[in-house]
Amino acid sequence: MGEENYLPHVSIDCVIFGLTDNSLNALLLKVTGTESWVLPGGYVEKDESIEDAALHVLKSRTGLTDIYLKQFMTTGNSERSFPDDVRRICESLGIEWTEGHWANKRFISICYYALIDVNKFKPTGGELEQEYQWVDIHNLPQMLMDHDNILRKGYEALKENLGNHPIGINLLPDKFTMPELQKMYEIILDKTLERSHFQKKMLRFDIFRRLEERREGVPHKRPFLYRFDENKYQNELKKGARFDV
Amino acid sequence: MGEENYLPHVSIDCVIFGLTDNSLNALLLKVTGTESWVLPGGYVEKDESIEDAALHVLKSRTGLTDIYLKQFMTTGNSERSFPDDVRRICESLGIEWTEGHWANKRFISICYYALIDVNKFKPTGGELEQEYQWVDIHNLPQMLMDHDNILRKGYEALKENLGNHPIGINLLPDKFTMPELQKMYEIILDKTLERSHFQKKMLRFDIFRRLEERREGVPHKRPFLYRFDENKYQNELKKGARFDV
DNA sequence: CTTTCATTGTGTCAATTGTTCACAAAGGAA
DNA sequence: TTCCTTTGTGAACAATTGACACAATGAAAG
Secondary structure, three states: OOHHHEEEEEEEEEEEEEEOOOOEEEEEEEOOOOOOEEOOEEEEEOOOOHHHHHHHHHHHHHOOOOOEEEEEEEEOOOOOOOHHHHHHHHHHHOOOOOOOOHHHOOOEEEEEEEEOOHHHOOOOOOOOOOOEEEEEOOOOOOEOOOHHHHHHHHHHHHHHHHOOOOHHHHHOOOEEOHHHHHHHHHHHHOOOOOHHHHHHHHHHHOOEEEEEEEOOOOOOOOOEEEEEOHHHHHHHHHOOOOOOO | OOHHHEEEEEEEEEEEEEEOOOOEEEEEEEOOOOOOEEOOEEEEEOOOOHHHHHHHHHHHHHOOOOOEEEEEEEEOOOOOOOHHHHHHHHHHHOOOOOOOOHHHOOOEEEEEEEEOOHHHOOOOOOOOOOOEEEEEOOOOOOEOOOHHHHHHHHHHHHHHHHOOOOHHHHHOOOEEOHHHHHHHHHHHHOOOOOHHHHHHHHHHHOOEEEEEEEOOOOOOOOOEEEEEOHHHHHHHHHOOOOOOO
């Protein structure tokens, strides 16, 4: 818990994406005593891989361990130090801040995005910041440091990846319907898709298995439930299939 | 030139890709006195951005400044330290090596790939290693540290990116023919493409301008020369066009 | 100078995919 | 029972893909 345990000059920042009815959201942490927000993040222990460091951040914030995680950027301008913001964070935590505090130095940040099913999400108390919030990525609050930029870059990376791989299913429950799948694509890509064509295309990928069940408790015709089939997916990958939308 | 000028624990590695007649090649540096090769790389000065650090590596190795550069990965296992290999490199350079040498420590490597036109390439003497070679990426020699893995990951990233953006033109001269463009795609994606369809598809992208000239000095019918048109490209991007092959 | 041959630009045609629209079945609400 | 919305599916037409054909071009061979 201090300078000597971590790799100096290196930090981890995570953009945790979650889907709600009509928006893609990121999990932000409020810096107590301010109106500013930060991304969940941390540092890399000296005997820990950077991936493990990111997983620890996720575990401590979401209570989840089996998470889709993607490294999308490492940012490192020479001016990337934020003593003012670090001071605010220290103050909000009752930690002593000094001019020479190690966290004031220039930092290189290794950035990951995570895709989680918000229904499985269990907020667990972090030691650093208390208040958390799912924030619509198109309506960000004031954020400290360059975290707004990191978040936007993470979103760009997600959009690009989603165009090539069916990673969006990690935002949905295990069982999902075609309309739910379509809505997920529409929200992330920020454009409407044609329903009939979307379903045919998705089913042509041959990576989902249709279940006997249908989604219950919906007002109109009950849609079928589907499940992602890892074996089918690997088969299609071997065949050189593409999954671009 | 030493520990105190660089960010500790952080290195830069560059996979410099260049195209020859029938293969995609990476620029490797030979560690004198051994049969082992390494990627061009370096460290990050304390007041230098990581991108600038990568550009410096490229400048010092290729003599080129205006280079397509893409950050594709940051690697950082906790075991990622290579004292034995560092010792070999030190020996080959006549630098004193000690057990506690700063370069023996655990390093996080920020990895870039660069795409250059080999015809513009001018080898410039690095201080570290003398002998260089363009090596077919499908036939790699023995490499130190985990550089072979970095190279493979860089190639995977290049293939993925090439499927979405016309970045491959950075490997070609300013003026190129459709058969040359096709060959570039075939070599990188490692599969044959149908000639007629390829041309129609590329021209449908509407990002190239056909010149009046044709490629001279070729044995058969002389193909037209084309040039990438940045304005056209930006227009298509604005229209939301995709460039996947 | 003619013939041969590989390459390039372009065209044809069938199969597949994209786009738009339609319609019946399902289920809640009036 | 009627009305309304959503879902699954299919029809019709447009565009793209994939496989091949063919004439024009230019070097090499005779």
